[in-house]
Amino acid sequence: MTKFIRRLQKIGSSILVSLPKEWIDANNLDKSSQVEIETGHDSISISANKETRPTKELVITYPLPKEENIVADITGAYLLGYDIIQINSKSILPGEDREKIRNSMRRLVGMEIVEEDASNINMQFLLDSTTLNPEKILKRMSSIALGMYEDVCNGLISNDKSNLQTLSNRDVEVNRQYFLLVRLIRSTLVDKKLANVFNLGNIDVLDYRVAANLLENAGDTIVELSDLIYNSSLSEDNLKKIHGIVQNFHIIAEKSIDAFTKPDRLLAIEAISLHKEFQEKLAKLRIILGNKKQIPIDFLDIVYRFERISKSWADVVDLVKPIYND
Template identity: 80%
Template structure:
C-alpha cells in the first residue's frame, strides 16, 4: 500500500485535498467520476465508486515444482479470493492429480469446475459474495460442531458407539464453512463494497477471523475426543459420572455464539459465568476421584479434552468488547 501526504487547502468555504495522479490513472477516473468516502473517528478512506469489482483470475502452470502441492495451491487461491482459477498444462494432466483437484473442489464452497479437457481445468467461484452472510456462516459452524459434541458426549453412555466414527465426516462441513468464511473475511479487508454489505469495520473483520479459527479448532477437538471415547475402556460408572457433567453444554455454547454475533456484552458475561460453572464441575469431579486407586489415565485425559473444547466457545464470548463507562468531563 502506497502512502501519500497532502496538505488541506481552503477554496471559498470548502476544505479540499488533491488525490494522487497515480491513483486517479490506475482507476481510470476523471473530473466527473464519483468516489466513495468512508470515515472513522480519526481516519478517512477513499475508494473508486465501482458497481462491481474486477474479476480476480489466476493461471497455474502444470506440472508444478516438486515442492508445491496442487491441493494446497488451489485452497490458497480460494482463500485469497480468486474468482477464476485455470490449470494449464502442455501435456496430459494425470488422472490421479485430476481426482485430487476434484476432491479439493468439494471442500471449497461455491468453487466449481466449469471447463475441463485433457490438459486444462478451469474453475470458477459461482456465488455472489454480497449475498452471503458471515453471521449465518459462523452460526452454522457452531451448530454443526455442537451436534458433533452432543453425539460425542452421548457416546459415553451409549452401548452402540458406531456413531462416533461418523463424526469426522461432519467436521468436513465445518471446514468447508470455515474456508468460505475466511475467503469472505479476506475479501472484505480489500473490498469496501463487501464491508458495506456486511456492515463490518476492520476490527470486526479481524474478530470474525479469530472466531472462525476457534470453531474450526473446536470441530477438530471434538473429532479427537470422539475417537478417544470410541477406543476407551472406561467403566460404565466412570463414563456416566463424566456424562452427567458434560451433557449440559449447549446453553453455554449458544450464549457464546449469540453474544459474539449480537456484540452483546451482557450475554457474553452470562456465557463466561456458565463456562466457569462448567469448569468447576469438571474440577470437582476430577478431585473427587484423584485419590482413588485404579482410575485409568483415559478418564483424566477425557476430562482435560472436554475442558479444552468448552474453552473455545468461552474464548468466543471473550471477543465481545467490554462496556466502558465514559469519563465525565
C-alpha cells in the same frame, strides 16, 4: 498501499484536497468521474465508483515445481479470494492429479469446475460474496460442531456407539464452512465495500477470523474425543459421571456465539460466568477419583478433551469487547 500527504485548501466556503495523479490515472478517472467517499470517526476513504467488484483470476501453470502441491495451491488461492482459477498444462494432466483437484473442490464451498479438457481445468467461485453473511456462517459452524458434541455426549451412556465413527465426516462440513468464512473475511480486508455490506470494522474482521479458527479446532477435538469414547474401556459408572457434567454444555456454547455475533457484552458476561462454573465442575471430576491409587488414563483423557472443547467457545465469547465508560 502507497501513502500520500496532502494539505487542505479553502476555496470559497469549501475545503478541498487534491487526489494523487497516479491514483487518478490508474483508475482511468477524469474531472467528470464520480468517486465514493466513506467517512469514519477520524478517517475518510475514497474509492473509484465501480458498480461491480473486479474479478480476481489466477493461472497455475502445470507441472508444478517439486516443492509445490496442487491442492495447497488451489486452497490458498480460494482463501485469498480468487474468483477464477485456471490450471494450464503443457501436456495431458495425469489422472491422479486430476482426481486430487476434483477432491479439493469438495472442501471449497462455491468453487466449481466449469470447464475441463485433457490439459486444462478452469474453476470458478459461483457465489456472490455480498449475499453471504459472516455471522450466519459462524453460527452454522457452531451448530454443526454442537450437533457432533451432542452425539459424543450420548455416546458416553449409549450401548450403541457406532454413530461416533461418523463424526469425522460431519467435521468435513465444519472445515468447509471455515474455509468459506476465512475467504470472506480476507476479502473484506481488501474490499471496503464488502466490509461495509457486513458492517465489519478491521477489529471485527480479525475477531471473526479468530473465532472461526477456534470453532474449527473444536470440531477436530470432538472427533478425537469420539475416538477415545468409542475405544474406551471405562466402566459405565465413570462414563455416567462424566455425562452428568457435560450433557448441557450446548446451552453455554449457544449463549457464547449469540453474545459474539450480536455483540452483547452483558450476555457475554453471563456466558463467561457459566463457562467458569462448567470448568470447575470438570475439575471436580478428578477429585472424585483422587482417593484412588490410580486414576484410569481414559478418564483423564476424556475429561481433558471436554475441557479443550469448552475452552474453544469460552475463547470466542472472550472476544466480545468490554464496555468502557467515557
